[in-house]
Amino acid sequence: MTDRPFLEISQLTARLKGSGTPLLRSVDLAVPAGSVHGLVGESGAGKSMIGKAILGILPRSVEVATGAIRLDGTDLQSLPPAERRTRVGALTALIPQDPLTALNPSRRIGPQITDRLVDILGWDRARAVDRARQLLAEVQLPDPDRILRSYPHELSGGQRQRILIAAAFAAEPRLIIADEPTTALDVTVQKQILRLIREMQERHGTAMLFVTHDLGVVSKVCQSLSVLYAGKIVESARVEDFFRAPAHTYSRALLAASPRYTDPHGSLMPVPDEVMQAVRAEVAAFDEGRAAHV
Amino acid sequence: MQLARAFLIRLLTTLVTLFGVAVIVFFVIRVVPGNPIAMMLPPGASDADIARLKALYGFDKSIPQQFVIWLSGVLHGDFGTSITRRQPVLDLVLNRLPATIELAGMALIIATIIGGFLALTGTRLRGTKTEAAIDVGSGMALSIPDFLWGLLMILLFGVLWPVLDISGRVTPSLQLPFTTQFYLTESVLRLRFDLWRDIAGHMLMPALALAIPLSAIIGQLLKQSLKETMHLDYVTLARTKGYGENHVILREALRNAILPTLTLIGVQFTFLIGGTVIVERLFSYEGLGNMAIDAVINRDLPLIQGIVIVFALLFTLINLAVDMCYALLNPRLRHG
Numbered sequence: 001m002t003d004r005p006f007l008e009i010s011q012l013t014a015r016l017k018g019s020g021t022p023l024l025r026s027v028d029l030a031v032p033a034g035s036v037h038g039l040v041g042e043s044g045a046g047k048s049m050i051g052k053a054i055l056g057i058l059p060r061s062v063e064v065a066t067g068a069i070r071l072d073g074t075d076l077q078s079l080p081p082a083e084r085r086t087r088v089g090a091l092t093a094l095i096p097q098d099p100l101t102a103l104n105p106s107r108r109i110g111p112q113i114t115d116r117l118v119d120i121l122g123w124d125r126a127r128a129v130d131r132a133r134q135l136l137a138e139v140q141l142p143d144p145d146r147i148l149r150s151y152p153h154e155l156s157g158g159q160r161q162r163i164l165i166a167a168a169f170a171a172e173p174r175l176i177i178a179d180e181p182t183t184a185l186d187v188t189v190q191k192q193i194l195r196l197i198r199e200m201q202e203r204h205g206t207a208m209l210f211v212t213h214d215l216g217v218v219s220k221v222c223q224s225l226s227v228l229y230a231g232k233i234v235e236s237a238r239v240e241d242f243f244r245a246p247a248h249t250y251s252r253a254l255l256a257a258s259p260r261y262t263d264p265h266g267s268l269m270p271v272p273d274e275v276m277q278a279v280r281a282e283v284a285a286f287d288e289g290r291a292a293h294v
Numbered sequence: 295m296q297l298a299r300a301f302l303i304r305l306l307t308t309l310v311t312l313f314g315v316a317v318i319v320f321f322v323i324r325v326v327p328g329n330p331i332a333m334m335l336p337p338g339a340s341d342a343d344i345a346r347l348k349a350l351y352g353f354d355k356s357i358p359q360q361f362v363i364w365l366s367g368v369l370h371g372d373f374g375t376s377i378t379r380r381q382p383v384l385d386l387v388l389n390r391l392p393a394t395i396e397l398a399g400m401a402l403i404i405a406t407i408i409g410g411f412l413a414l415t416g417t418r419l420r421g422t423k424t425e426a427a428i429d430v431g432s433g434m435a436l437s438i439p440d441f442l443w444g445l446l447m448i449l450l451f452g453v454l455w456p457v458l459d460i461s462g463r464v465t466p467s468l469q470l471p472f473t474t475q476f477y478l479t480e481s482v483l484r485l486r487f488d489l490w491r492d493i494a495g496h497m498l499m500p501a502l503a504l505a506i507p508l509s510a511i512i513g514q515l516l517k518q519s520l521k522e523t524m525h526l527d528y529v530t531l532a533r534t535k536g537y538g539e540n541h542v543i544l545r546e547a548l549r550n551a552i553l554p555t556l557t558l559i560g561v562q563f564t565f566l567i568g569g570t571v572i573v574e575r576l577f578s579y580e581g582l583g584n585m586a587i588d589a590v591i592n593r594d595l596p597l598i599q600g601i602v603i604v605f606a607l608l609f610t611l612i613n614l615a616v617d618m619c620y621a622l623l624n625p626r627l628r629h630g
Binding site: 055056057060082085086087088089090092093094096097098101102103104105106107115116119120151153164 | 421526527528530531532533534535536537538541546549550623624625626
């Protein structure tokens with residue numbers, strides 16, 4: 001056990017090219033090997049943006065201005081593009097949000113699972129297919145051989161998300177980025193998939209960055225979390241501390257705004273205006289501070 | 295079972311289409327002023343001579359009657375006799391058809407290669423000056439019609455810098471050992487590359503003239519389609535696996551991007567075949583289109599009729615081929 005976290009992001013700042021609108025504001029983040037870290041925040045807060053920055057799939061209109069993204073101690077930002085790509089491909093994997101659009105409709109499932117193993121990691125094909133078969137069994141899909149031969153349109157959304165999870169774990173990545181992996185599924189399937197992801201994570205001991213807007217999910221899956229607002233982390237905490245006593249007013253309001261099974265009607269209330277104003281003022285002060293500093 | 299049904303329906307609609315085309319053409323060319331008999335006789339021919347000749351070719355009967363006679367002939371494989379050439383229409387058409395098929399096929403191959411290259415390059419270098427240059431060039435290639443490209447090339451490579459043959463299908467003095475009219479194909483099969491060079495040299499300019507506008511269309515459509523596909527989730531997922539731009543374009547995006555382009559290419563290819571009529575004339579290329587112009591000028595009604603039917607058949611076959619390619623490339627259709 002090393003003390004250094006597997007994923008370490010420091011002072012990561014991203015902005016829109018041209019206008020320079022900040023999208024991520026000096027993000028600091030650390031995920032120890034084998035641990036699950038949640039990223040929560042409202043839509044547009046930049047939670048997915050952090051995942052994209054790590055994976056190197058930011059939209060062309062976004063640029064990383066400053067900061068370091070260290071995977072296992074190596075700063076990805078300092079690597080040449082091709083090396084960064086293969087390194088990220090070998091060490092990390094993505095579980096995407098929408099299983100219906102994340103598989104190539106004109107390719108069979110088999111090659112879509114094995115391609116990384118063969119092309120990037122240099123396995124021989126037979127071993128890669130064996131591995132794919134084994135992973136499909138692990139995600140509890142019956143008749144793996146038939147699935148390997150199938151095209152995506154022949155499978156349901158739940159099956160496809162299981163396939164994407166199998167594909168993500170196939171290369172034994174050290175870090176998996178799960179980008180709202182259950183949002184596009186219906187509620188009954190959501191619970192199964194969430195349980196599956198947690199089981200797989202525990203079995204393989206993979207570190208995970210779990211992007212979600214659902215604090216309930218965070219409490220079930222994660223050991224620690226960060227709350228984002230406008231691309232700025234307003235609070236990072238261990239899960240049990242956070243749910244007992246969130247430190248930041250925005251976190252408290254967010255927690256209060258989450259629906260609860262015990263009180264399904266009473267708890268659905270928006271984040272109060274004064275809290276929103278306070279957090280916006282905080283972000284504005286941060287921007288000014290940076291401007292003054294530069 | 296389902297496939298056989300689809301094929302049968304397709305065959306039936308093809309027959310109905312051909313029948314419709316036959317009816318329209320048959321009546322139109324007989325109603326339009328100018329008759330073939332007047333073209334055949336010297337000025338001042340007697341009324342009796344005119345009547346005799348009319349009876350000989352069946353023009354003394356009413357148009358519906360003529361149509362029934364023609365149709366019953368067709369059902370027995372007899373498309374009538376050309377008035378000007380005095381040979382069976384079917385023989386004439388089948389003799390010329392291979393030349394046009396080879397020309398159009400060559401043009402399609404050239405257009406696909408150029409268009410595909412432009413689309414892939416433009417996608418790879420999207421947002422750069424190269425893409426802008428491709429767009430401007432394609433716009434020009436598209437706005438200039440095929441016969442003007444033909445004239446331009448005759449001027450450049452036939453007159454100013456005479457490196458290519460500007461007329462005919464093959465140098466007339468050459469001995470051709472061919473048994474079919476597919477000269478280009480047969481020269482390859484017989485390994486007669488000396489003849490192949492001569493034939494390809496004759497075909498190059500007309501084929502290019504036809505191909506240039508089509509290549510621009512293919513290039514622009516495919517590039518647009520590729521660029522849209524590049525934003526899709528499965529392409530992004532492939533990037534996270536460690537794949538670079540070239541791989542992602544070729545293996546993830548291309549096949550899906552071709553699908554919406556394919557139908558339009560089919561439509562455009564039928565326009566290209568229409569274009570052979572003028573381009574063949576321009577290069578004195580002995581194909582079906584060139585013969586069609588002669589037939590129209592001479593009011594050779596049976597020949598016009600035969601040529602139009604063949605063109606119509608060609609168009610329906612192209613559409614069929616496009617649909618088959620579509621099904622082949624799209625797994626959702628193959629299994630559904």
